[in-house]
Amino acid sequence: MFDVDVVVVGGGLAGLSAARKLVAAGKTAIVLEARDRVAGRNMGGFLSNGVPVEMGGQWVGPTQDAVLGLIEELGLETFHSFDQGEALTMFDGNLVRYSDRTFGLPPESAVEVGRLWDQLEDLASTVAIGEPWETKGAHDLDRQTLDSWLVSHTEDSLARRFFRILVPALFSAESPELSLLHFLFYVKSGTSLDSLMNTTGGAQERRVVGGTHLISERMAEALGNAVRLNSVVRTIHQNGTGVVVEYEGGSVTAQHVIVAIPQTLAGRIRYSPPLPALRDGLTQQMPAGAVIKFHIGYDTPFWREDGLNGSVWSFDDAFNVVLDNSPNDGSCGVLVGFLEGSHARTASLMGAEERRGLVIEALVKYFGEKAADPFDIVEQDWTAEEFTRGCYGGRLGAGAWTQYGKALAAPVDRIHWAGAETSSIWNGYMDGAIRSGLRAADEILHTTLN
Amino acid sequence: MFDVDVVVVGGGLAGLSAARKLVAAGKTAIVLEARDRVAGRNMGGFLSNGVPVEMGGQWVGPTQDAVLGLIEELGLETFHSFDQGEALTMFDGNLVRYSDRTFGLPPESAVEVGRLWDQLEDLASTVAIGEPWETKGAHDLDRQTLDSWLVSHTEDSLARRFFRILVPALFSAESPELSLLHFLFYVKSGTSLDSLMNTTGGAQERRVVGGTHLISERMAEALGNAVRLNSVVRTIHQNGTGVVVEYEGGSVTAQHVIVAIPQTLAGRIRYSPPLPALRDGLTQQMPAGAVIKFHIGYDTPFWREDGLNGSVWSFDDAFNVVLDNSPNDGSCGVLVGFLEGSHARTASLMGAEERRGLVIEALVKYFGEKAADPFDIVEQDWTAEEFTRGCYGGRLGAGAWTQYGKALAAPVDRIHWAGAETSSIWNGYMDGAIRSGLRAADEILHTTLN
Numbered sequence: 001m002f003d004v005d006v007v008v009v010g011g012g013l014a015g016l017s018a019a020r021k022l023v024a025a026g027k028t029a030i031v032l033e034a035r036d037r038v039a040g041r042n043m044g045g046f047l048s049n050g051v052p053v054e055m056g057g058q059w060v061g062p063t064q065d066a067v068l069g070l071i072e073e074l075g076l077e078t079f080h081s082f083d084q085g086e087a088l089t090m091f092d093g094n095l096v097r098y099s100d101r102t103f104g105l106p107p108e109s110a111v112e113v114g115r116l117w118d119q120l121e122d123l124a125s126t127v128a129i130g131e132p133w134e135t136k137g138a139h140d141l142d143r144q145t146l147d148s149w150l151v152s153h154t155e156d157s158l159a160r161r162f163f164r165i166l167v168p169a170l171f172s173a174e175s176p177e178l179s180l181l182h183f184l185f186y187v188k189s190g191t192s193l194d195s196l197m198n199t200t201g202g203a204q205e206r207r208v209v210g211g212t213h214l215i216s217e218r219m220a221e222a223l224g225n226a227v228r229l230n231s232v233v234r235t236i237h238q239n240g241t242g243v244v245v246e247y248e249g250g251s252v253t254a255q256h257v258i259v260a261i262p263q264t265l266a267g268r269i270r271y272s273p274p275l276p277a278l279r280d281g282l283t284q285q286m287p288a289g290a291v292i293k294f295h296i297g298y299d300t301p302f303w304r305e306d307g308l309n310g311s312v313w314s315f316d317d318a319f320n321v322v323l324d325n326s327p328n329d330g331s332c333g334v335l336v337g338f339l340e341g342s343h344a345r346t347a348s349l350m351g352a353e354e355r356r357g358l359v360i361e362a363l364v365k366y367f368g369e370k371a372a373d374p375f376d377i378v379e380q381d382w383t384a385e386e387f388t389r390g391c392y393g394g395r396l397g398a399g400a401w402t403q404y405g406k407a408l409a410a411p412v413d414r415i416h417w418a419g420a421e422t423s424s425i426w427n428g429y430m431d432g433a434i435r436s437g438l439r440a441a442d443e444i445l446h447t448t449l450n
Numbered sequence: 451m452f453d454v455d456v457v458v459v460g461g462g463l464a465g466l467s468a469a470r471k472l473v474a475a476g477k478t479a480i481v482l483e484a485r486d487r488v489a490g491r492n493m494g495g496f497l498s499n500g501v502p503v504e505m506g507g508q509w510v511g512p513t514q515d516a517v518l519g520l521i522e523e524l525g526l527e528t529f530h531s532f533d534q535g536e537a538l539t540m541f542d543g544n545l546v547r548y549s550d551r552t553f554g555l556p557p558e559s560a561v562e563v564g565r566l567w568d569q570l571e572d573l574a575s576t577v578a579i580g581e582p583w584e585t586k587g588a589h590d591l592d593r594q595t596l597d598s599w600l601v602s603h604t605e606d607s608l609a610r611r612f613f614r615i616l617v618p619a620l621f622s623a624e625s626p627e628l629s630l631l632h633f634l635f636y637v638k639s640g641t642s643l644d645s646l647m648n649t650t651g652g653a654q655e656r657r658v659v660g661g662t663h664l665i666s667e668r669m670a671e672a673l674g675n676a677v678r679l680n681s682v683v684r685t686i687h688q689n690g691t692g693v694v695v696e697y698e699g700g701s702v703t704a705q706h707v708i709v710a711i712p713q714t715l716a717g718r719i720r721y722s723p724p725l726p727a728l729r730d731g732l733t734q735q736m737p738a739g740a741v742i743k744f745h746i747g748y749d750t751p752f753w754r755e756d757g758l759n760g761s762v763w764s765f766d767d768a769f770n771v772v773l774d775n776s777p778n779d780g781s782c783g784v785l786v787g788f789l790e791g792s793h794a795r796t797a798s799l800m801g802a803e804e805r806r807g808l809v810i811e812a813l814v815k816y817f818g819e820k821a822a823d824p825f826d827i828v829e830q831d832w833t834a835e836e837f838t839r840g841c842y843g844g845r846l847g848a849g850a851w852t853q854y855g856k857a858l859a860a861p862v863d864r865i866h867w868a869g870a871e872t873s874s875i876w877n878g879y880m881d882g883a884i885r886s887g888l889r890a891a892d893e894i895l896h897t898t899l900n
Contacts, residue, residue, distance in 0.1 A: 143626045145848050148598040176593045176629075176848035234684060234720070264734045268718045270684070277740070277798050277833035281840065284714045285847070287734035290727070345853055348727050383727035390731065397735070397847040398595050398626035403795055 012040025015260030017437030172289025288390025301333030462490025465710030467887030622739025738840025751783030
């Protein structure tokens with residue numbers, strides 16, 4: 001009667017995990033992917049010397065059991081990100097080395113950052129993680145932006161600036177662009193602010209040998225011709241018995257559909273009958289952040305010889321978050337860095353040469369003249385990608401969680417929602433994406449709508 | 451070579467005004483309208499006694515020269531909204547009559563409201579209206595939500611609550627959902643807060659005989675078969691010489707296209723090549739407000755006999771903004787009122803009977819038992835409309851104007867943007883919609899891209 005049991009829209013980690021689980025349970029599925037590749041916000045790339053680099057999401061870490069388990073199941077391996085040595089902070093023209101929790105800040109500001117950090121951790125611990133709108137004091141937490149909270153909680157301008165860099169480093173968005181509640185939810189979702197920010201013991205601890213896109217590619221290989229590339233879904237019809245999913249070039253019928261793409265893209269599909277207003281209102285205002293990611297390749301990881309771990313945090317520069325991303329065998333040196341939030345928006349209007357000049361100029365400030373001559377630079381602007389339209393993920397601004405949050409993951413009859421932003425555990429991360437796909441598959445395996 | 455010179459997407463005031471101007475200048479145009487009617491957020495309705503009522507935008511006022519001029523050109527007439535007598539304010543169970551600038555508030559709170567009002571007017575006067583991001587101190591004005599500004603500028607809880615009603619009354623959105631800069635821009639765009647809020651001398655001064663939808667209908671009649679209803683535009687292609695606009699059922703080629711629909715809908719069209727990231731980022735986060743509009747019909751405007759003008763402002767109730775909307779001849783009594791912002795979202799989940807019960811209960815509190823027995827109630831939920839998805843209009847939250855504002859009205863080669871939200875004069879109003887259509891038509895008439 002139907003072509004398949006379930007259609008999955010989107011061949012990223014969420015969609016492929018869902019399809020894999022459904023097929024394992026004996027269901028038939030088709031994954032419709034708009035691009036000519038799977039893996040969504042994971043993408044493989046290479047430096048000119050053949051060393052693979054991750055153009056999108058790249059790190060995994062402890063407590064991310066869904067992604068760690070899947071990596072193992074698929075026969076992939078991880079290795080520890082390099083973080084031995086001192087980190088650098090740059091502010092007001094000062095370049096400071098540090099290896100403690102001061103972030104290289106003057107004592108007074110370091111103490112203030114620590115105080116705010118602890119307050120945010122304490123507040124985050126109160127969030128009702130599955131239902132943030134039910135958090136005690138949710139309306140007050142949701143009324144204010146993270147930036148307003150900062151302004152009303154510290155007079156220390158360096159401490160404010162610190163968090164105004166930390167926020168784009170996590171969200172690729174600026175501190176006024178998310179509610180305090182969203183920030184707290186996200187922190188708790190990833191265990192703690194420590195957990196989100198750390199390399200060893202945190203979200204940046206490990207990398208996947210060959211690149212994270214291999215996780216999706218291995219899942220897609222096993223699904224075989226159930227995965228259809230170059231299939232841009234435009235319309236989803238549903239009625240009492242099933243769904244018809246129309247893409248450019250054809251259509252598929254099924255009992256259920258899982259929409260496993262970012263909310264801001266899910267809102268561009270036409271639904272018949274139209275979605276409930278609350279769901280539509282949500283997709284009207286869950287924008288993605290803006291980020292341009294760079295890998296800069298050098299003959300050697302020369303900063304290590306200076307006792308540096310390659311990590312930089314700059315208050316002065318647009319290219320202000322840098323980490324060592326060299327291959328595990330140290331056969332060459334690679335720095336990875338980001339233009340995030342407003343810096344990405346400004347830089348996306350530049351030409352590629354100008355943008356690269358900006359990157360190199362910053363690296364020379366941080367690491368000296370040796371940084372001036374990389375053998376290659378590669379970049380990826382995620383806002384320019386029609387089928388992503390921003391990274392790292394979608395966020396909710398002031399007032400949105402308490403008014404629209406209920407619609408984020410709730411099925412609309414035969415339409416189920418997946419994607420990293422719908423997960424309450426490791427929201428916005430690869431781990432959360434996989435969990436969301438498994439949860440959506442579970443909804444269908446246990447549905448009463450047949 | 452092309453089917454027409456210009457395709458216009460959307461048959462509301464903006465699109466029809468644009469097409470009308472282009473045709474008058476000797477161009478050929480086709481207007482593609484998704485619905486089976488023109489007029490967009492204007493829509494005619496009737497009470498059961500045959501009296502016409504406006505289901506969408508309804509008022510016009512001084513300085514709205516574009517709409518007033520068009521009304522006259524089209525042979526339509528206006529009449530003065532009824533506002534003779536005392537208004538009511540309800541707070542903490544008190545029902546207060548007033549006819550001055552106190553809004554019925556206790557003296558201390560009335561003074562505080564006046565102080566904040568004046569501060570907001572002063573701040574609004576500083577906005578660079580055509581380029582709000584160039585306003586002096588734009589980043590600080592844009593960093594904060596209107597709500598955060600209120601919290602940091604007054605301790606008076608009644609004054610805060612007053613503005614937390616005023617904001618939904620203007621935007622159908624809550625005070626945390628827009629930046630201070632957006633509020634100030636909007637105020638200046640409509641001249642002043644006085645101008646936005648007043649009946650006589652302000653934006654609610656006059657109504658159109660027969661209903662505002664007649665403006666669009668008359669324009670559409672004159673355009674004849676250039677207006678195509680039931681044409682849902684899905685894809686816009688452009689290249690160096692022209693555009694192809696694909697709708698469900700066909701396609702049209704032209705030299706230029708004007709997209710004259712709300713931003714949140716414009717973002718759902720697929721563009722080839724994809725739009726620049728800045729424009730796409732804007733449409734990801736310019737959501738519409740939520741409003742359910744009610745007309746309640748009585749045999750007579752009985753409140754007038756009590757010396758009341760029918761205007762209510764309630765701090766206690768969901769149905770909290772009410773006005774006299776009786777026909778000009780007073781042949782029956784009509785109250786118009788709104789569920790706005792979070793109240794609309796909550797009420798949209800109720801059944802129609804429950805929602806009407808809530809409305810009547812509030813009206814009986816305001817006007818007594820006579821309000822309990824209307825001969826008819828009609829309602830319109832604009833968030834449920836697939837081809838509007840919210841009213842009164844789109845807004846920008848904290849951080850958006852300064853980062854994305856430039857993309858609001860800037861053409862993307864052969865694609866031009868119109869709609870009430872793109873106007874710097876009377877943004878969000880019928881007048882602004884018409885101005886935006888004329889401006890987009892002008893862009894094409896003076897383009898160098900031929």
